[in-house]
Amino acid sequence: MNIKKIIPGFIVCSVIAYIGTVLGGIFPKLGGASFAIILGIILGNTLVKSDKFAAGSVFSESNLLSYSIVLLGGTLNIYSVFSVGVKGVSFIIIQMMITVAASIWIGKKMKFKKKFTYLMGSGNAVCGSSAIGAVSPVVKPEQNDLGISITIVNLVGTVLMFLLPFTSRVIFHGDTVMTSALIGGILQSVGQVIGAGQLVNNEVLQLATIFKIIRIIFIVVLVSYLGKKVAKDSKLAKIEKEVEIEVEVEVNETTLEETKKRGFKKLNIPWYITGFFIFTTLKTLGVFNGDLSNIFHSISSKFEIIALAGIGMRVKFSTLFSQGPKALTYGLIIGVVQVVAAVALIELMYGLSF
Template identity: 30%
Template sequence: MKKISKGLFLSIIIALIATLLGNFFPIIGSAVFAIILGLVINNTLRIPADFQPGIKFSSKKILQASIVLLGFSLSIQDIKSTGLSSLSVTIVTITVAFISALLIGKWLKIPTNTKVLIGVGTAICGGSAIAAVSPIVEADDDEIALSISTIFLFNIVAVFLFPFLGHLMNLSDAGFGLWAGTAINDTSSVVAAGYSYSEAAGDHATIVKLTRATLIIPISLIIAGIQVYKKKHLAEKVSLKQIFPWFILWFLVASLVSSSGILPEAFIAAAKWLSRFMIAMALGSIGLSANLIALLKTGKKPVLLGLATWFLVAVSSLLVQFFQGQL
């Protein structure tokens, strides 16, 4: 605990300030303020190395815990209906992401592993998907770092750009939630963009994103199958325990318990507030981890690939919703 205390305390301070600012400016929200504060602090001050374990813990474990707590405020019926209704859009956007990454990457003459990692990061769940797939394709450290930096750059942009575009297009809460949940790369950025649009949009986007995240299993197995076909010795690289986002199961358990009616309203309200506060902690820590100068120096071709793939995914999500009458 002592190892993570400094970074954890800093993320709590950022979350407190962000929550206060979010109360004064609800149209922006605490999540966006948290990531802005983290970015400003990290890119203007030198954060000591002993803060990093706590910052990393907050950006990963606290985020997952906040999603679990969010489950207490969502009924299992809503999760089921929203998740199922989003599947068609999710499958289309995942397909578009992979085809775009491979074809555009080939045109840009980007190495195969980098194309695959940027494709899977855009298609499923950002850095988590890249981390799951990288050992399967035997990516080296440079390929992993380059892919994660590219995806992370557009995660940051999405937090600010998507709510603005959503209001510009006058999207409904459900329409924006489905768009954000299928077109923004990382769970943290989906949550930030969703709740800055509206509370209903945030709930919807979170469910859609978690549904999308579970597809890392079949995608990883397909990629592993291709790799095994090419190189027989890679079969042992795939581990369900490593690739499955287990916190989603606890999110469902929390929703089931809440839907049973045994929990008092005061507990559910407290869990929801704590979830939002912990989301602010996690996003503040993500901001504290982002070196804007380093991100801007990321290779031009991978950034161009990430931008093109992300743009096509965002457009395809809107088009599918439009033709299905979901906007």
């Protein structure tokens, strides 16, 4: 690690993050994260687009986001899961599965690259930019795909943050549990959940946050799943190149079966996911008290915003303009699927009539 090369870009990312945080305080419904990545994109394509800032932006987007995820684990208590009951946990699991599956399927139909669909599925299913950052080391996407996915997920989440409270009033008539499930089960970031909850009432804010926490806890499962899926994709791609067309039919079944066995035997979980789980366990056992958890949360949030600034700096306007409209349409379709699926599941599980 060359510190001298990192410092210029890191300083720029930190300044962008600070400005984003200030703007987020002025416009809390949007949040510092949204401003950080937008400012990063603008400045990274204008005033600070020099290569001398590249090393620092890479460090910010990768290392700091990993540290942020570990620290986030120290703020979560596994026992929070039990407060929403079996129905609540089941709703979250099914909703996440639908979101990931729909993202991959829709993305395939729209001819997006597999790795980009994995990022979109992760960001929408779990916790926005944090989830995308968590899965990116196992997915190993192209740099522009990483930035665009985070931008689109944050943008769609911001739109839904204002729409879901109104939607819940119309459909669920102010029911606390169902409104909380809708908000906590769909919105991408914790800040968006809190913002939407504040538009309803304090009870919804608290319960929606717990639904959100459950989704974050399942990030470990998602990373494990995508790690296996990417490994399988890679092996199957090699098989397709190596196997002769004439004998493909004969060897395909055996080869695929062997590939599945090898892929599922080897599970390569990134260090920060292990750290996340350890910190969550320590928090649950009471090793981390409230004050320490608050410190973890504060540092984690700062690291995440600096990382988002770094990611924004590495998104090029040319790529965003060429792929952005199509990607935005993709993100909006996923958002619609999430809302429809969530309303249907809540209706089915909790039995509220329209």
